[in-house]
Amino acid sequence: VNRRIFGLETEYGVVVVPQKGHDAGEQVPTVEQAVKLMFEATPNAFRTTNHFLPNGGRLYVDIGSHPEYASAECDHLGDLVANDRAGDHMVQNLANIANTRLTERGVGAGIHIMRNNADSFGNTFGCHENYSAARDIDFEKYLRTLTALLVTRPILTGCGDVVTEPDGTARFVVSSRSEHIATTASADPTKNRPLVNTKDEPHADRSRWRRLHVISGDSSMIETTTALKVGWTALVLDLIENGGSIDDLVPQDPIAAMRIVNRDIRGRATFFTEGGRAMGAVDVQREILERVLNRVEPGDTRSTWVLDLVTRSLDAIAAEDLGPVSTELDWVLVWHLLQRHRERTGADWSDPRLARLILSFHDLSARTGLRDRLHAAGAASTFCTSEELEAARTTAPATTRARVRGEFLGWAAQHRFRATADWGHVRLDKPTRSQIDLPDPFVNHSDEVQALFEELS
Amino acid sequence: MPAPAVATQGLDSILDDISDILETDALTFVQSYSQTGGQ
Numbered sequence: 001v002n003r004r005i006f007g008l009e010t011e012y013g014v015v016v017v018p019q020k021g022h023d024a025g026e027q028v029p030t031v032e033q034a035v036k037l038m039f040e041a042t043p044n045a046f047r048t049t050n051h052f053l054p055n056g057g058r059l060y061v062d063i064g065s066h067p068e069y070a071s072a073e074c075d076h077l078g079d080l081v082a083n084d085r086a087g088d089h090m091v092q093n094l095a096n097i098a099n100t101r102l103t104e105r106g107v108g109a110g111i112h113i114m115r116n117n118a119d120s121f122g123n124t125f126g127c128h129e130n131y132s133a134a135r136d137i138d139f140e141k142y143l144r145t146l147t148a149l150l151v152t153r154p155i156l157t158g159c160g161d162v163v164t165e166p167d168g169t170a171r172f173v174v175s176s177r178s179e180h181i182a183t184t185a186s187a188d189p190t191k192n193r194p195l196v197n198t199k200d201e202p203h204a205d206r207s208r209w210r211r212l213h214v215i216s217g218d219s220s221m222i223e224t225t226t227a228l229k230v231g232w233t234a235l236v237l238d239l240i241e242n243g244g245s246i247d248d249l250v251p252q253d254p255i256a257a258m259r260i261v262n263r264d265i266r267g268r269a270t271f272f273t274e275g276g277r278a279m280g281a282v283d284v285q286r287e288i289l290e291r292v293l294n295r296v297e298p299g300d301t302r303s304t305w306v307l308d309l310v311t312r313s314l315d316a317i318a319a320e321d322l323g324p325v326s327t328e329l330d331w332v333l334v335w336h337l338l339q340r341h342r343e344r345t346g347a348d349w350s351d352p353r354l355a356r357l358i359l360s361f362h363d364l365s366a367r368t369g370l371r372d373r374l375h376a377a378g379a380a381s382t383f384c385t386s387e388e389l390e391a392a393r394t395t396a397p398a399t400t401r402a403r404v405r406g407e408f409l410g411w412a413a414q415h416r417f418r419a420t421a422d423w424g425h426v427r428l429d430k431p432t433r434s435q436i437d438l439p440d441p442f443v444n445h446s447d448e449v450q451a452l453f454e455e456l457s
Numbered sequence: 458m459p460a461p462a463v464a465t466q467g468l469d470s471i472l473d474d475i476s477d478i479l480e481t482d483a484l485t486f487v488q489s490y491s492q493t494g495g496q
Contacts, residue, residue: 013492017485031492064494120487125495189496197496215496340468341479356483359490360475368478370471377467 001300002238005132005400005441006230008084009070010219011062011125012091013114015359022108034098034111035065041097052421054410055086055394056402066125067091067113072402073423073441077227077302079399082384082392084226088115089393092364115219116159116362117176120355124180124193127219129230131212131237132204132441139210142240143185143196148249148273149236149288150195150216151258154178155267155281156313157229159218160334161358162349170349172338173262174331177218184254189215195254203423205439212237221361221371223383224309224328231306239292246291248275249284265335267317282318289314327381333374334361403444411453428452 014031022028029037039049039061049061056072069087074080095111102109118124133142158175165171173179186194195216202209214233220226240246250273251257257271267282279287289310296303309328316325322332338354347353363369374380384392396406408426412419418430426449427435436448472479 011495013490015486015490015492017489062494064492066492066495114490114492119492120490123491123493123495125492128496193496337468337472340465341472344469344472352484352487353479355487356479357475359487360478368475370475373471373474377471379467379471 001235001296001303002241003075003442004234004237005073005075005130006080006234007071007073007130008080008226008230009068009126009128009130010084010087010115011066011068011127012364013116013119013125013362014065014067015112015114016109017112019108019110026108028109029102029107029111032065035061035067037098037101038067038091038094038111041094041101052405052409053090054396054406054413055083055392056396056400056406057083057087058423059087059090064125067094072396072406073400074397074402075399075442076397077231077305078384078388079392079397080230081223081226082388083397085223085384085389086392088364089389095365112359112368113364114359114362115221115364116359117219118161118180124177126177126215127217128197129212129214129217129233131214131234132202133210133212133237134241135202135206135208135210137210137241139198142212143198144250145240145245145247146212146236147184147195147251147254148246148284149233150214151251151254152261152281152284153229153232154218154258154331155261155285155317156232156310156329157217157220157225158262158331159220159225159362160331160338162338162354164350171263172265172335172349174265175218175262177216178258178262181216181255181258204441209441218330219362220330222328222330222333222374222380224381225330227383228306228309228313228328231302232310235292235296235303235306236288239288239295242295244291244295246288248273248277249279249287250274265317265331266320267314282314285310286314327379333380334358337361337370399444401438401441401443404438404446404449408449408452411457415456417456428456431456 016034051059058070062068071083095113154175161176163173183192183194185196185198186192187198189197197213197215202211252272260269260271261281268280270278270280313325326332361370366372396402405421420427425435425437
């Protein structure tokens with residue numbers, strides 16, 4: 001297993017709706033106003049909308065008034081899941097404070113935060129994955145090969161959704177995001193949305209590293225799906241970087257294949273690969289799994305967990321018995337929720353209550369969302385302990401550069417120093433000191449930062 | 458270690474718990490969701 005930095009960037013959707021007792025003539029705040037109110041609640045004297053945090057992550061407002069959280073650089077799946085969940089906690093906490101302020105001001109409206117991939121009007125946003133890669137790889141070949149994984153991966157890592165076909169028929173799909181992917185690689189992701197955004201921003205020494213920026217994945221709600229998405233992709237990257245090949249499994253028409261994969265929960269619907277074979281999503285994933293298994297070294301716990309879940313998931317999907325993985329995969333749990341609701345109510349797939357149920361699955365609120373309820377009922381698996389989740393809200397991962405940045409920002413706040421940070425550097429602005437560059441994301445200490453601590457503590 | 462399958466009973470309990478949310482103005486809520494600007 002190659003040591004690798006990975007991280008997640010989650011764009012959150014915001015819904016503002018009238019509450020009970022809302023005056024019909026009263027204006028409901030816009031999304032822009034709601035997000036502004038949320039970020040007024042951030043504990044930062046300068047009231048900016050861009051915060052690097054002591055837990056190593058970054059909380060900010062992106063184009064279109066998206067609250068966005070970028071996790072710290074991680075090299076362990078447990079750290080990643082916990083740090084990612086910390087972002088959910090922070091954003092929902094801001095919404096809770098903003099909602100209290102709305103109530104205090106007598107505004108009959110509520111703000112809901114959605115960790116999902118599409119609004120009700122066809123706009124899409126994402127949960128972007130970042131993986132470090134060596135600068136000297138053949139990046140074009142790397143991307144082409146990776147297409148085999150990314151086109152078929154949603155059968156494992158999709159979040160489940162209901163879409164309306166051009167003929168007006170509503171149907172279940174395994175991935176929300178897959179519907180919006182238009183090309184395999186692009187540096188212009190808002191106009192021509194790709195599997196991989198090819199912008200070259202390594203946030204590290206560019207002579208040594210690239211950053212693989214996968215933007216085709218769904219926003220995962222269940223911790224095990226998040227861990228599977230990143231852990232499985234990292235293992236396949238290891239395979240490719242270590243000389244393995246899955247070129248023959250690349251679909252001849254990747255985008256058409258992605259739509260085919262998305263519409264078949266059995267994972268059997270076929271498309272033609274570059275190797276000339278008619279294969280379904282489960283076939284392709286199984287072949288990738290076999291090639292990874294042939295190369296992975298025994299005893300690596302991260303690999304063992306990931307490979308076990310991939311194996312069990314493919315077995316369950318192929319057997320059309322989803323029960324064994326129903327608490328671990330987002331789309332399978334959503335499928336069960338929707339089917340159960342349909343059985344109880346007779347609702348058809350176009351019923352708005354199903355769309356509302358899906359939004360509840362993605363709603364981060366403890367009051368109106370499902371995550372806490374699913375955990376309490378044992379219907380959603382966890383990957384981290386509650387102690388790990390709580391610690392990740394304030395403490396950066398210990399084994400990467402994030403630790404240096406997190407400790408620096410925590411120290412500066414404690415001493416009421418004015419400080420700034422970015423992925424690749426930290427700087428003390430008041431009192432003024434020179435910028436300290438942190439070009440290596442794998443290094444978890446800095447002599448220069450330690451010297452600063454000793455000088456000013 | 459495989460995780461246990463989701464229990465229908467557990468889902469029923471959750472669906473009961475949020476029935477007000479699903480039955481009250483579901484369409485209004487869904488149609489209120491407009492979020493532009495993402496990647």
